[in-house]
Amino acid sequence: MSRENDIKLIKKNGFKSFKPDRHSFIDENGQRWLQCKFCCEYQKVDEGTGYITCGSCVVKIDLIEYPNTIKKQKVSTGRPAGWHFMNEFVDKDGNVFHKGKEQPDLKGTLPPTKVKPRKKKKKLSADEKLHKDIKNWKKRLKAKRGKK
Numbered sequence: 001m002s003r004e005n006d007i008k009l010i011k012k013n014g015f016k017s018f019k020p021d022r023h024s025f026i027d028e029n030g031q032r033w034l035q036c037k038f039c040c041e042y043q044k045v046d047e048g049t050g051y052i053t054c055g056s057c058v059v060k061i062d063l064i065e066y067p068n069t070i071k072k073q074k075v076s077t078g079r080p081a082g083w084h085f086m087n088e089f090v091d092k093d094g095n096v097f098h099k100g101k102e103q104p105d106l107k108g109t110l111p112p113t114k115v116k117p118r119k120k121k122k123k124l125s126a127d128e129k130l131h132k133d134i135k136n137w138k139k140r141l142k143a144k145r146g147k148k
Helices: 003-013 055-065 126-147
Strands: 024-026 032-035 042-045 088-090 096-098
Touching (some): 003 055
16 A cells, blocks of 8 residues: 555544554564554564554655644744843833843834944864964064064
């Protein structure tokens, strides 16, 4: 049977009525294998296990039972990264925050905080990194000579 047919049967008759033939075997290393009770794919099991449900079938079952559990994309608040670490931050609505804690009595009393965007650093090649290190080394040598 295909997985689509299996899912249709599960939806139609429920989980209890869906019982494919399950077989187990022990390989040459002594490892026991048992078929999943839904998709009939072999999985490694311990001794004494009666039946199993593989991980992919568990996911399918969860999606059938709880279709609204798929997480939505994160919605931005419009505040910059690290705003809760700032000593004082005022958002565009006038809400005032001191170290991430809202101060409702100060709402609307201060202008919104202007956040400067970070400067984007150009990625240096290996050769440019080497030149930069040499330049810094020469500066340190000059400073050392000047102290004497």
